[in-house]
Every structure is written in structure tokens, then in C-alpha cells.
Amino acid sequence: MTLLTSDPVGEVERELTVFLRRTLESVWSRGYGDGPVDRYTYPVLVLLAERGPLGLGELAARLGLTKPTMSRHVARLAGAALVATRPDRRDTRAVTVMLTPEGAERVERVREVRRRTLATVLATWSEADSEALAHLLGRLNADLDRHRDDSA
Numbered sequence: 078m079t080l081l082t083s084d085p086v087g088e089v090e091r092e093l094t095v096f097l098r099r100t101l102e103s104v105w106s107r108g109y110g111d112g113p114v115d116r117y118t119y120p121v122l123v124l125l126a127e128r129g130p131l132g133l134g135e136l137a138a139r140l141g142l143t144k145p146t147m148s149r150h151v152a153r154l155a156g157a158a159l160v161a162t163r164p165d166r167r168d169t170r171a172v173t174v175m176l177t178p179e180g181a182e183r184v185e186r187v188r189e190v191r192r193r194t195l196a197t198v199l200a201t202w203s204e205a206d207s208e209a210l211a212h213l214l215g216r217l218n219a220d221l222d223r224h225r226d227d228s229a
Contacts, residue, residue, distance in 0.1 A: 108190030113153035114183055121150050122159060122176060126184045130175035132165060141225060159183055 099105065101116060109115055114122065120140055125131065131139070137147035151174050154160040159180035165171035176184075199207050 104194060105191065107194070108187040110183065110186070112157045112159075114157075114159070114187070118150045118154055119184075119187060121147070121154060121174075122180050122184045125160065125174060125176040126181060130173050133162075133172050133174055136174055154180065 137144045161177050162172040162174050165173050
């Protein structure tokens with residue numbers, strides 16, 4: 078793709094705006110199924126799948142949410158038996174949140190639907206282009222995380 082302007086940062090902003098809008102469309106949200114899993118709660122499940130049990134405060138901090146918001150997300154997911162909570166051993170006022178087998182199964186189901194969609198979209202791309210995209214998105218996400226941490 079050729080830049081529409083001589084402003085690469087502006088082009089990145091524009092393309093990310095389109096990208097984010099598309100990821101929120103029904104194409105990206107397929108696989109959530111019925112119940113509490115949506116674009117707000119799915120990242121909680123993914124983080125627990127990748128990191129294991131975490132405290133509510135750490136979950137909130139890692140996802141850039143407030144503790145009350147995270148508490149609502151966890152309550153919705155716990156109500157559907159996708160996560161479980163237990164009192165924190167070090168602080169009885171805090172809870173540790175863990176993924177249940179049902180939650181792990183839901184994460185895999187959503188990932189599989191997304192992988193199939195991405196495989197279809199990327200089918201005409203070269204392997205090198207797909208790898209480059211994965212690398213650059215990883216780099217962008219890491220830099221955005223650092224920027225968020227530095228801004229906090």
C-alpha cells in the first residue's frame with residue numbers, strides 16, 4: 078500500500094482506526110458464543126490463560142482498567158463458570174482469579190474461529206508478509222504497553 082500523505086504517523090493512525098473498527102465488527106467477535114464473553118471480558122480470559130491465576134488488582138492494571146470495572150467483568154465470568162475466585166493468601170481483602178476448564182475451552186474456541194478468519198484473509202499473503210505483520214504488531218503492542226506504563 079502506498080501512503081496517501083507524506084505523514085506516516087497520520088497514516089498509521091488512520092489505518093489503526095479502520096483496523097480497530099473492523100475488529101469490533103461481528104467478524105472478529107464470532108466465537109464468543111452466548112453469555113458474558115464479549116470484547117470487554119474476553120481479554121480477561123486470555124490474560125488468565127497466558128499468565129495463570131492473578132489478583133484482581135493485577136488483572137485490572139495489566140488491562141488498563143479500574144478495579145471496580147474488573148470486578149464487574151470477573152463477576153460476569155464467574156457467574157458463567159468461566160473463572161473462579163479464591164481469597165488471596167497474603168491479603169484476605171483481595172481475591173485471586175483463575176481460569177476454569179470451561180474458560181480455557183472458551184478461549185480456545187474463540188481463538189480457533191479467529192485463526193480461521195485470519196487464515197482466510199491472509200491466504201493470498203506471502204509467508205514473509207504474514208511474519209512481518211506479526212512481528213510489527215508485536216512490536217507496536219510492546220511499545221504501546223511501555224507508553225501506557227510510562228504515562229501512568
